[in-house]
Amino acid sequence: xxxxxxxxxxxxxxxxxxxxxxxxxxxxxxxxxxxxxxxxxxxxxxxxxxxxxxxxxxxxxxxxxxxxxxxxxxxxxxxxxxxxxxxxxxxxxxxxxxxxxxxxxxxxxxxxxxxxxxxxxxxxxxxxxxxxxxxxxxxxxxxxxxxxxxxxxxxxxxxxxxxxxxxxxxxxxxxxxxxxxxxxxxxxxxxxxxxxxxxxxxxxxxxxxxxxxxxxxxxxxxxxxxxxxxxxxxxxxxxxxxxxxxxxxxxxx
Amino acid sequence: xxxxxxxxxxxxxxxxxxxxxxxxxxxxxxxxxxxxxxxxxxxxxxxxxxxxxxxxxxxxxxxxxxxxxxxxxxxxxxxxxxxxxxxxxxxxxxxxxxxxxxxxxxxxxxxxxxxxxxx
Numbered sequence: 001x002x003x004x005x006x007x008x009x010x011x012x013x014x015x016x017x018x019x020x021x022x023x024x025x026x027x028x029x030x031x032x033x034x035x036x037x038x039x040x041x042x043x044x045x046x047x048x049x050x051x052x053x054x055x056x057x058x059x060x061x062x063x064x065x066x067x068x069x070x071x072x073x074x075x076x077x078x079x080x081x082x083x084x085x086x087x088x089x090x091x092x093x094x095x096x097x098x099x100x101x102x103x104x105x106x107x108x109x110x111x112x113x114x115x116x117x118x119x120x121x122x123x124x125x126x127x128x129x130x131x132x133x134x135x136x137x138x139x140x141x142x143x144x145x146x147x148x149x150x151x152x153x154x155x156x157x158x159x160x161x162x163x164x165x166x167x168x169x170x171x172x173x174x175x176x177x178x179x180x181x182x183x184x185x186x187x188x189x190x191x192x193x194x195x196x197x198x199x200x201x202x203x204x205x206x207x208x209x210x211x212x213x214x215x216x217x218x219x220x221x222x223x224x225x226x227x228x229x230x231x232x233x234x235x236x237x238x239x240x241x242x243x244x245x246x247x248x249x250x251x252x253x
Numbered sequence: 254x255x256x257x258x259x260x261x262x263x264x265x266x267x268x269x270x271x272x273x274x275x276x277x278x279x280x281x282x283x284x285x286x287x288x289x290x291x292x293x294x295x296x297x298x299x300x301x302x303x304x305x306x307x308x309x310x311x312x313x314x315x316x317x318x319x320x321x322x323x324x325x326x327x328x329x330x331x332x333x334x335x336x337x338x339x340x341x342x343x344x345x346x347x348x349x350x351x352x353x354x355x356x357x358x359x360x361x362x363x364x365x366x367x368x369x370x371x372x
Contacts, residue, residue: 026279026366029270031359035263035283035291118255149255152290152357177337178290210347213323213339 039153042121046128046156053133056243057141058236059155061179062163063172064145067189067223069097071163072140074223076104078233083137083240088127090119090144097142107131118149121156138240147176159239165190166197170205173212181212185219185235192222256295259357260303267362271308276364278312286319287336289357293318321354 021028034040050057060068069089076085086107089097098110109127111119124141131139141157143150162183164172167190173180180186186209188202206218219235221228263283271278285291293316300314324331325341326349332342341349 020274027274027276027364029274029362029364031266031270031361033266033359035259035266035285035357035359037266038262116255116258118258120258148290152255152259174337178288181288208337211338211340213347213349213351215348 036153039121042125043154043156046121046125047158049128049133050139050156050158053136054243055133055136055139056159056236056240057139057155057157058239059141059143059150059157059160060163061143061147061150061160061182062145062165062189063147063168066145066163066165066168068142068145068163069100070223071187071189071221072101072106072142073104074226074229075140075233075236076101076106078229079138079236080105083236084135086131086136086139088119088124088131088139088141090123090142092116092144107136113144117144117146118153119143119155120153124155138236147172147179151176151179151182158243159184161185161187163187163189164205166194166200170200170202171208173205173208177212180209181214183209183214184216186214186216187232188218188220190222190224191220191227192225256291257299257303259291260296260299263359264303264307264309266359267309268307270362271364274364276308276366278309278362279365280313280315280363281309282360282362283314283316284319284356284358284360285316286354286356287321288351288355291357317360319353319356322352323349324352325349 019030062068072087079085087101089101089108089110090113091097092113092115095110098108101108109130111123111127113119119141141155160182162180164186166188188205194200202220209218219228219231221232267278267281285293296316297314304310304312320333321336322331322333323339323341325344325346327346328341328344330341330343331352334340334342336354339349340347
């Protein structure tokens with residue numbers, strides 16, 4: 001017999017969304033829904049837009065000043081004529097980053113979040129309708145510089161790229177496990193400064209990263225000097241190619 | 254501090270469910286793992302502010318935190334681990350699958366029985 005409402009049926013108390021238990025003082029509604037269910041729905045909607053247009057969407061995350069915008073400027077120049085890039089820029093204030101991206105020759109939309117520390121799927125949805133998606137191969141979403149909050153919000157992206165600059169310390173993955181667990185690619189940036197910094201060890205960073213059970217690749221890069229850019233572009237092209245067949249299959253459905 | 258945004262999203266769902274069943278919310282039961290990226294105490298702090306003026310005002314927010322548990326893909330052993338050290342407790346391999354610890358969901362709502370349901 002059920003101890004809660006005294007009924008004899010056990011089967012009526014299995015965890016089904018919306019199942020109602022009568023307790024001594026009220027009703028308990030079994031829900032089992034994601035806390036960010038509404039954001040997740042919006043993110044799926046965004047992803048459907050991106051898939052229909054055949055756009056690879058990369059969510060770029062890092063702490064402030066790890067070199068996200070510099071990486072994008074160098075990337076836009078490196079793939080000129082091969083890939084059409086657009087960028088959604090997320091910042092608390094200013095249009096500065098969007099201006100830099102436009103200066104490098106790509107479409108850019110700036111989202112200023114005010115005091116919000118992350119982008120959410122709704123903000124990205126508003127921004128994506130200002131872009132000509134059909135004229136884009138790869139859309140970067142440059143998230144707000146922050147190793148905590150952006151990790152919790154699905155935006156509708158296909159891949160997460162997390163930057164870790166050598167000036168930050170190689171134990172960042174150990175300190176911010178949620179963010180680094182979400183990475184599909186770890187980019188160790190500003191490698192031209194490694195010698196000046198002195199104590200950043202790439203292998204130690206990789207070990208901390210693997211301790212999060214993340215099998216994703218790690219690449220070392222200097223956007224300023226160009227070191228490692230070829231491997232990064234190769235990764236991007238491969239991901240883009242992987243995105244393609246899905247689009248063709250979808251179109252044929 | 255994204256917990257306020259997460260709290261508001263959670264309340265939006267709770268209010269919708271309470272409306273559908275008719276009644277004020279007495280208790281909200283959440284399950285938030287250490288790898289969800291949400292701090293339970295910040296969520297608790299945000300709750301009274303976000304709930305003010307809704308059917309959830311005055312409700313008790315209960316947050317259950319499951320332990321982080323992984324299953325080794327090499328030796329098959331399941332073990333409890335620290336959130337930033339997801340290594341097999343038996344063989345030390347990092348190729349493990351997360352069994353629990355990243356949950357971020359509403360488990361159930363308790364409503365006061367005083368109002369009749371809108372059917």
